[in-house]
Amino acid sequence: MATKRLWRWRGVDAQGAPCQGMLWQASRLQVLHHLQQQRIMPLVVRRCPVKQSLWHPRYSSETIRQLATLLQAGLPLADGLSLLAQQQPHAQWQALLEALGRELGEGVAFSAALAQWPQAFPPLYLAMISTGELTGKLDICCLQLANQQQEQQRLAGKVKKALRYPLIVLSLALVVVLGMLYFVLPEFTAIYQTFNTPLPLLTRIVIAAGDMLSRGWPLLLALLLSPLLLNQLVRQRSDWLLRRQRLLNALPLVGPLIGGQQLSLIFTILALTQSAGISFLQGLQSVEETLSCPLWRQRLTQARERIAQGEPIWQALSRCGGFTPLCLQLIRTGESAGALDQMLENLAHHHQEQTHQRADSLAAHLEPLMLVITGSLVGILVVAMYLPVFHLGDAIGGAGG
Structure with missing residues (x-):
């Protein structure tokens, strides 16, 4: 699997309104393909540096804790990830959460989606999330993991x-x-x-x-x-x-x-x-x-x-x-x-x-x-x-x- 890189893009949507964002993709071509699927005409696409400090475990645990709270409130997993992405102050993590949401939309299991991000989610996360998926207690497993x-x-x-x-x-x-x-x-x-x-x-x-x-x-x-x-x-x-x-x-x-x-x-x-x-x-x-x-x-x-x-x-x-x-x-x-x-x-x-x-x-x-x-x-x-x-x-x- 190719290494994903962080890209910043600016473009125009189907209604002619300017829009921008960040995206994790392996190449510029994949970024352009994704934007085309969203009916966005790209104007600028450039690589962004990845801040390694943002992969600190406290960011991962806080994300899982917030997700557990949303799941316990009855929110579906995909909607919870979307809401977390909207509230995320760091663009790097916002793009990651959006990528996880897209994986879920394509039918990929949550634990399998997390496995693509070993720098943010160590193996313990994968084991606990996988167990939560199998037992139907994903919210409890996420909360225990965060604690x-x-x-x-x-x-x-x-x-x-x-x-x-x-x-x-x-x-x-x-x-x-x-x-x-x-x-x-x-x-x-x-x-x-x-x-x-x-x-x-x-x-x-x-x-x-x-x-x-x-x-x-x-x-x-x-x-x-x-x-x-x-x-x-x-x-x-x-x-x-x-x-x-x-x-x-x-x-x-x-x-x-x-x-x-x-x-x-x-x-x-x-x-x-x-x-x-x-x-x-x-x-x-x-x-x-x-x-x-x-x-x-x-x-x-x-x-x-x-x-x-x-x-x-x-x-x-x-x-x-x-x-x-x-x-x-x-x-x-x-x-x-x-x-x-x-x-x-x-x-x-x-x-x-x-x-x-x-x-x-x-x-x-x-x-x-x-x-x-x-x-x-x-x-x-x-x-x-x-x-x-x-x-x-x-x-x-x-x-x-």
Whole structure:
């Protein structure tokens, strides 16, 4: 299937009135053919850039939530998509919803129409929508899917905020320190050199650091940019991505936070797919395709293969690693008692709450630590620069005598 591109067109309709719009089609020829079918004479047809930021999951989940509301109000699916397209503030999404409506008009199933837009609707959407179509509960499936996506986005945002906070504070502290060393320190050094008096050890160390900075700024710049370059290299190698993920999981505070978020996502999706009547193996595959962490995708692939061979779920998960004893015990109990969906839901809530608590705890512990580090760095520089001032009176008196 050819890749669809976004086109903006302007033309004149059958009544001679000017009209315009945006359209997803694979080629200019298909755009012209579509406009001809609508009895529109095109005047301008040009390609438009696609904003990748508009494919953020929050737009997809909000669209599905609004669609669920319209379906529960008794509106037909095609009419609901048409109404959403009219109210959509982003032309890119408006054109997408109109394209989905045209697919439905041609007899294509809604899940099959969504499958043509993997950048906007991941596999979990397709599985849930397909289940809703088969069971006649499309509105309920859409609402459950939207709630799950919203909760996971909120949790992921909280985890990212907790992890980014120390990096932002340390970066600001580094900028302040470098600014003082590069701009403020030379002025004090020039003043102190006019007096023939020895400087304190701390001041001499700071001045030496400033001299090294002024002479070796290219090396410093390379050191500052090296993490970004290294991150790009790691992204290109799957084995390096796995090693980085294992390293992050081994960190004392960061590891449990990241692991808790992944477990929350895994069990939330599994509970959602189980309640919708999707088989466990199919739900596990949806989780694999949804996760962005290569380490957890590898683990779940191994578990799915073992389960497909007839191994109990809890045993397959225990062999692939990463799951806590509580997870394995509850899954084993649910599997033997026929209440697996309830146990998965309990595990999802447990890991969501635990991850929220860990994120709050990490932020609460790091905030005073970052303040101490920042204050210490700036304080050392200020003391080093002003310490000789206390000896200037003696130096000036000695020079006058």
